[in-house]
Amino acid sequence: MTPSHSPSPDRPHTLGTIDSLIGKNGQTGTGIYLLSGYTEHVGHSGQPRLQLTLEDARGRVTGFVWPEARSAMTCPAMPSPVSVRATVQIFEERAQLKVQGLAPLDLSHVPSATELLPRHRCPEIAHPALDRLTHLEHDLPAPLDGFLREVLLDPRISLPFMRCRASVNHHHAFVGGLLVHSTEMLDLAHEITRRSIPDDDWSSYLAQLGYLLHDLGKLRSVGELRRPRYGLVVPHEIMTIEMLTPHLRSLEQRAPDLAVALRHLFAHMATPHRVRTTPQHVIAQVVTRLDQWSTATHNRRDLRHLLNGSRKFPHRQTRRLRAVTDSHRQPWAQNEG
Numbered sequence: 260m261t262p263s264h265s266p267s268p269d270r271p272h273t274l275g276t277i278d279s280l281i282g283k284n285g286q287t288g289t290g291i292y293l294l295s296g297y298t299e300h301v302g303h304s305g306q307p308r309l310q311l312t313l314e315d316a317r318g319r320v321t322g323f324v325w326p327e328a329r330s331a332m333t334c335p336a337m338p339s340p341v342s343v344r345a346t347v348q349i350f351e352e353r354a355q356l357k358v359q360g361l362a363p364l365d366l367s368h369v370p371s372a373t374e375l376l377p378r379h380r381c382p383e384i385a386h387p388a389l390d391r392l393t394h395l396e397h398d399l400p401a402p403l404d405g406f407l408r409e410v411l412l413d414p415r416i417s418l419p420f421m422r423c424r425a426s427v428n429h430h431h432a433f434v435g436g437l438l439v440h441s442t443e444m445l446d447l448a449h450e451i452t453r454r455s456i457p458d459d460d461w462s463s464y465l466a467q468l469g470y471l472l473h474d475l476g477k478l479r480s481v482g483e484l485r486r487p488r489y490g491l492v493v494p495h496e497i498m499t500i501e502m503l504t505p506h507l508r509s510l511e512q513r514a515p516d517l518a519v520a521l522r523h524l525f526a527h528m529a530t531p532h533r534v535r536t537t538p539q540h541v542i543a544q545v546v547t548r549l550d551q552w553s554t555a556t557h558n559r560r561d562l563r564h565l566l567n568g569s570r571k572f573p574h575r576q577t578r579r580l581r582a583v584t585d586s587h588r589q590p591w592a593q594n595e596g
Contacts, residue, residue, distance in 0.1 A: 262400030262460050276374075278317035280347050280354035287346040291364060292320075293375040295338040295418070311358065313343065314377040322356040331360035336414045340364040340375055372396060372411035381421040385435030388442040389421065395445055395467060402513040403464055409506045410472065416502065422483045425474065430557035434483055441471050443556075444549040448542075451549075455541050461517060466542040469524040473546055475499045496529035 273288030274280065296312035309329065311322035322345060324332055335341065342364045345356035369375065373393040381389050396407055411417055425431030425440040445467050452459075452466040476498030480490040503525065511518035520540055527535065527543040528550075538544055 262403075262464065274343075274345070274347065276317040277313070277315050277320045277354075280320060280356075281349065283347045283354075284349045285347065287359075288344070290343050290345070291315075291369065291375070292341060292343055293338050293377065293417075294334065294341045294361070295377070297334055297337075311356075311361070313341075313356070314338075314375070314380075316374050316376055316378050318379065319377065320354055320356055322358040322361075324358045324361070328359050332358075333362050335363040338414055338417055340366070340369050340412055342368075366409055366412060367405070369408060369412065372408040372417075376411065376417060376421060380418060381438070382433075382435035384433065385421065385438045388435070388438045391442040391445060392438070392471070395442075395471065399464055399468070402510060403468060403517065405513070406506060406510045406517075407468065407471075409509060410475075410503065413502075413506070416475065416478065419478045419483065420475070423478050424481050424483065425477060427481060427486060430554045432557075437474060437477055437481070440553050441474060444470055444553050447552075448545055448549055451545050452542055455545070462520070462540070462542050465517065465520050465524070466545050469521060469542055469546045470549055472503060473499065473525070473528055473550060475502055478502070494529065496525070500525050500529060 274283065274286070274290030277292070290313075292313040292315050294311060295314050298310050299307065300310050301307050307326060309324035309332070311324065313320050313322050322343065340363075341361050343356065343358055344360040345358040348355050348357055371393075373389070373396050376389070378386070378389060392411075396404060396411070399407055411420070421438055422434050423437040424433060425436040431437065431440040448466040448470045449463045452463040456462055474495060476495035479487055479498045479502075480493075480495040481487075482490065500522075503521075507518050507522060510521070520542070523538065523540050524543045524546060527538045528547060
């Protein structure tokens with residue numbers, strides 16, 4: 260099996276992106292959007308309506324479903340990609356949709372997961388990371404692109420992944436920090452793996468996926484603003500495996516060898532450091548080391564830190580130097596005197 264890219268799904272998307280709707284007043288068509296909310300409303304006339312919140316990477320639009328169209332509605336768990344048939348209406352210089360039908364969308368018919376992730380919900384500091392995630396989705400060969408699409412559109416993952424912190428008070432401890440941490444070493448993951456095993460067509464992509472998803476369990480252990488209840492009971496590495504299990508099973512049906520490689524990587528990272536052994540697949544070492552490097556970028560152990568520490572605690576440096584010197588003495592020197 261060699262990597263190949265998936266063909267674009269043949270699916271009508273005549274309404275286009277949300278930011279383009281303002282120029283399509285009166286047009287009726289089909290669009291693919293992320294359904295992120297819906298509420299029941301009763302108008303001044305007493306007529307009930309369902310109000311939808313539909314989003315994509317370019318914006319947000321409100322959809323209205325009147326009683327005559329309710330039978331053509333099937334609302335899935337949220338947020339989820341949906342196919343919407345609607346008419347564009349302009350009200351107070353803003354586009355809205357009069358929805359005639361809505362149905363959950365099979366993920367194989369979603370052209371791109373990142374095109375549905377609402378950019379306005381992602382903190383500005385993490386926008387470059389979201390762009391890097393978009394590039395990765397487009398670069399991955401099949402079936403890994405489909406695996407990533409399923410993960411990113413999982414209702415438990417999609418929106419929280421853009422806003423979760425990477426830690427409470429350590430590295431990347433800001434809203435959106437997990438996305439930044441999970442994407443800033445993707446290029447290195449690909450390059451180091453390719454140089455380590457140049458004849459392996461798949462492993463560089465697997466390393467990128469492994470690095471991207473290695474801390475996914477922090478959605479349950481760290482959270483966006485406060486630590487979730489019981490967040491410290493189970494290690495986040497275990498929760499990562501738990502959250503990815505249904506998607507790994509799906510990948511296993513299409514490419515069992517690729518699914519095994521990712522399971523091996525996540526199992527290695529879930530093993531406590533003191534009992535880890537050398538992994539059988541080099542990508543586990545690559546991801547582990549890059550995780551450490553990304554973490555170190557926020558430790559600020561630069562030259563100033565070294566010099567200030569030497570002045571502040573000179574006795575510590577003296578002890579370290581003496582220990583190093585003693586360890587390198589020749590046996591004949593240690594016996595002198």
